[in-house]
Amino acid sequence: MSSAVTSRGFDIRYRTIDLVSLTTLAVAFGVVFWAWGKLYEPLSNLAVFSYPPSSALLGGVWLSAGVVGGLIIRKPGAAFATEFLAAAVSTVIVGGTQWGWSVFASGFWQGLGAELIFLLFFYRRFGIVTATLAGALAGVFESRYEWSAYIPDYSFGSKLAHMGFFALSGAVIAGIGGYYLVRALAAAGVLDAFGPGREQVSEV
Amino acid sequence: MRSAVLRANPLAQLSIGMFSLLGSFWIDDLDVALLALGVYAVAAVLFLPGWKYPLVCLGFTSIAAVTIVYSTWRLGGHDVEEAFANGVRIVVLAWPGSVMAGYVDPTRLADYLAQSLRLPARLVAAFAAAMQRFTGFGLAWEQLDQVRRVRGVGRTRNPISNGRYAASMTFALLVQAMRGASHASIAMDARGFATAHRRTWAEPADWTRLDVMTVVLAAALGAVAPLLTVLA
Amino acid sequence: MRGAIRLSDFTWRPLGRKAPVVAGLDLAVEPGERVLLVGPSGAGKSTILHGLAGALGTTLAGELTGTAEVDGRLGLLLQNPADAIVAEHLGRDVAFGLENASVPRSEMWPRVDAALDRVGLGVYGRHHFTAALSGGEQQRLALAGVLVLEPDVLLLDEPTSMLDDATATSVRQAILDAAGDRTMVVVEHRIGPWLEHVDRVVVLSSDGEVVSDGSVASFLAGPAPAGVWMPGLPTPEPLAVPADLVRPADALGVTAEDVVADLTTRTLRGVQRTRALDGFTAVLAPGTTTALTGPSGAGKSTALAVIGGLRKPTNGRVTPDLASRRTLELATSVGWVPQNPEHGFLTLKVADEVARTAGRVGRSVDAAAVLDVFGLGGLADAHPYRLSGGEQRRLALAAALAHRPSVVLLDEPTVGQDPGTWAAVTGWVAAARDAGATVAVSTHDPDLPRDVEHRLEAGVSS
Structure with missing residues (x-):
């Protein structure tokens, strides 16, 4: 422990702070997912009875953990793990979710969608474009899963509409929303150990 | 027998939901859907320690299923039977898993994830530790809520300002959570976590005969729908 | 030799600071020596412990040069023991370090039980819930996990500063009993109780340099350092605060009659209910300070929350019925500072934070004057979350009370504060x-001035 400068380079190994922050985010987002699941039912009923696929517009909240985890931790697997674990947490809270094991499957696909975008940029770009695309692809993957799991008998056009709404919601709520959430957290000084904190700091 | 399911290990408990999910993909008509659901209902009566909690879960899942019934009817060519088949299928898909998740002990789950499934040790240990923050998050949320109310920016009856309120609460909770993560990380490293790429576990992750039987039962229950569909 | 500590040319510049917090520090501690680090907030006391614990440049971002070396194994206790809890049950929590060290399971449990016994938690046993422990017990648990x-080497970062005096004394004793002949480095604001147990006192200046380094006797003979509670000195004179900053628009007394209050705690496994107040009666009059006292867990905080309308009583009556008020009406009359107030700031600027509630209820507030009282004058444009821990607490106090409410409620406002x-x-x-x-103030602090004292014991007025 002679001399250490906070590493700025790219290092795929997870430090303790990476693991602890990732899992802490997963628990916090798990609670958010759980609460959103309880709020979702009445809202989605409104959406369903106007135009059913539009209920996918409410889904973006469930895609946000992966985007936020990926933007903060910036390491391979972070987006996937944050999203999947957050989904898992939301099921084991007592009173669980109405969707049972399906939540694990959703967490898997949503996490994978976001992760692929970060991979596509070689874990080097973490701007608003990356965030938006990550949210959108998470939405596409989730919608594709829901085609099989929940709505196999929708007409093809309705399925496409469902996917479009999910991607839009993912892009806006999880992507753009997640991007600004990370910026706000960095401004509050709690991300100093991570890329977003280092980039946003002003010296006093 | 009725508390056996509580003693089964978490992976065995969760396997019930996994097989119900997989089995549900074979359901494509109402008779099969109802039969599969009936088998799960009988299993619930036989094996679960109480009936209230499963019923509450069934209620939640059914509400979700109703929206599927309606939307499938509207967008799938106004076929009533097909719509109901989809609704009941959702219940088969989700209900067993949502009930069983309520019996899972997170600490034991972590032991099994690490030792039976061989997931990365440090990730699992960090996850188990983070789960302990849940109660603290609840208390923090309550205090944040009280502070906002007494400072004149609490919840109101206006839905739009409530949306902003929820966002600001969530943000404050995340700030607190991340700050706690930094302290926790220091404390954990001081106890040797930084170098614990291989670590031992204080509790074993055994597979008893009960656990194996639970998984077999889970698979059998899940196989009902595919078998019926193939036979039909 | 095991137990030796050596810092040489140790320099740390945290991310976002132009100047280092500690610059070129040299310090050597012999095995078995007990050292007390003293200095004002921001002197880098915690930085030294973090450096020794290996947290600098990893968990905490910044630039580290020089060396900070510990020979042998170290143990660290933090200010908030809740941050160190990693498991649901006591035994599992203590076992965490052994798991990391790949100790075989068969050796683990005897050592865990022995450690729990040594800190006085043996009576609860392995399977007791960590969430059910009080603050003092949590710190004992952390100690067991270290032992x-x-x-x-034991590194102690303000381990008793969040505890009331009686609890702090017993936790301190547990630490000292366990320390034996290990090397020990302590950081603490209230240094009095530690002095008789250490060999050496190192005083740091606010810019992280060693001002003096010597025996306890020579420290006591020297000049008193700023920002430190010196033993034997009288408590500081309360600051003169201009009446215009605090004068309420109207007088409002509060009466609580036979109040019963239950608390609910949500865990992953469901909801737990505990009775916090069981027949609490008090009359709070304008122009008086009421101190709510009693042991930890007696229901003082709950009583305060019930009085201020923050919590609805399960039974009994509070007049006026503040609990039914909407947020704006409540804010007009009540100001409340919770126990850990440094959470949940509402704005992005210190000055805005102070003016926020006043703005909501339509009062003007002299933010600059309020900030001056709390020593935050130069920080009006800073981001609230970027302040140091002590500054955040003071800001939270100012923000909660600047709108001149008629009812002023403070929950343990002096715990862990500098003079x-x-x-x-x-x-x-x-x-x-x-x-x-x-x-009304809930407090363990006997020096806090009061007109009326109201003692609670197990949720009942005594």
């Missing part, structure tokens, strides 16, 4: 009461 690894903050808090309380506010 089970048989450390050569300057102590004077500001007591000064504000005295001025508000003189100006006609109804003041």
Whole structure:
């Protein structure tokens, strides 16, 4: 422990702070997912009875953990793990979710969608474009899963509409929303150990 | 027998939901859907320690299923039977898993994830530790809520300002959570976590005969729908 | 030799700071020596412990040069023991370090049980819930988790500053009993109780340099350092706060009659209910300061929350019925500072934070004057979350009370505060009461001025 400068380079190994922050985010987002699941039912009923696929517009909240985890931790697997674990947490809270094991499957696909975008940029770009695309692809993957799991008998056009709404919601709520959430957290000084904190700091 | 399911290990408990999910993909008509659901209902009566909690879960899942019934009817060519088949299928898909998740002990789950499934040790240990923050998050949320109310920016009856309120609460909770993560990380490293790429576990992750039987039962229950569909 | 500590040319510049917090520090501690680090907030006391614990440049971002070396195994206790809890049950929590060290399971449990016994938690046993422990017990648990690894060096970062005096004394004793002949480095604001147990006192200046380094006797003979509670000195004079900053618009007394209150705690496994108040009666009059006292867990915080309308009583009556008020109406009358107030700021600027509630209820507030009282004058444009821990606490106090409420409620406002903050808090309380506010404070601090004392025991007025 002679001399250490906070590493700025790219290092795929997870430090303790990476693991602890990732899992802490997963628990916090798990609670958010759980609460959103309880709020979702009445809202989605409104959406369903106007135009059913539009209920996918409410889904973006469930895609946000992966985007936020990926933007903060910036390491391979972070987006996937944050999203999947957050989904898992939301099921084991007592009173669980109405969707049972399906939540694990959703967490898997949503996490994978976001992760692929970060991979596509070689874990080097973490701007608003990356965030938006990550949210959108998470939405596409989730919608594709829901085609099989929940709505196999929708007409093809309705399925496409469902996917479009999910991607839009993912892009806006999880992507753009997640991007600004990370910026706000960095401004509050709690991300100093991570890329977003280092980039946003002003010296006093 | 009725508390056996509580003693089964978490992976065995969760396997019930996994097989119900997989089995549900074979359901494509109402008779099969109802039969599969009936088998799960009988299993619930036989094996679960109480009936209230499963019923509450069934209620939640059914509400979700109703929206599927309606939307499938509207967008799938106004076929009533097909719509109901989809609704009941959702219940088969989700209900067993949502009930069983309520019996899972997170600490034991972590032991099994690490030792039976061989997931990365440090990730699992960090996850188990983070789960302990849940109660603290609840208390923090309550205090944040009280502070906002007494400072004149609490919840109101206006839905739009409530949306902003929820966002600001969530943000404050995340700030607190991340700050706690930094302290926790220091404390954990001081106890040797930084170098614990291989670590031992204080509790074993055994597979008893009960656990194996639970998984077999889970698979059998899940196989009902595919078998019926193939036979039909 | 195991247990030796050596810092040489140790320099740390945290991310976002132009100047280092500690620059070129040299310090050597012999095995078995007990050292107390003393200095004002921001002197880099915690930085030294973090450096020794290997947290600098990893968990905490910044630039580290020089060396910070510990020979042997170290153990660290933090200010908030809740941060160190990693498991649901006591035994599993203590075992965490052994798991990391790949100790075989068969050896683990005897060592865990022995460690729990050593800190006095053996009576609860392995399977007791960590969430059910009080603050003092949590710190004992953290101590057990450290001792089970048989450390050569104990690093103590304000381990008792969040505890009331009686609890702090017993936790301190547990630490000292366990320390034996290990090397020990302590950081603490209230240094008095530690002095007789250490061999050496190192005083740091506010820019992280060693001012003096010597025996306890030579420290006591030297000049008193700023920002430190020196034993034997009288408590500081409460700060004079201008009446205009605190004068409420109207007088409002509060009466609680036979109040019963249950608390609900949500865990992953469901909801737990506990009875916090069981027949609490009090009359709080304008122009008086009421101190709610009693042991930890007696229901003082709950009583305060019930009085202020923050919590609906399960049974009994509070007049006026503040609990039914909407947020704006409540804010008009009540100001409340919770126990850990440094959470949940509402704005992005210190000055805005102070003016926020006043703006909501339509009062003007002299933010600059309020910030001056709390020693935050130069920080009006800073981001609230970017302040140091002590500054955040003072800001939270100012933000909660700047709108001149008629009912002023403070929950343990002086725990862990340095003398300057102590004077500001007591000064504000005295001025508000003189100006006609109804003041209630839950406290263990015998020096906090009061007119009426109301003692609680197990949720009942005694």
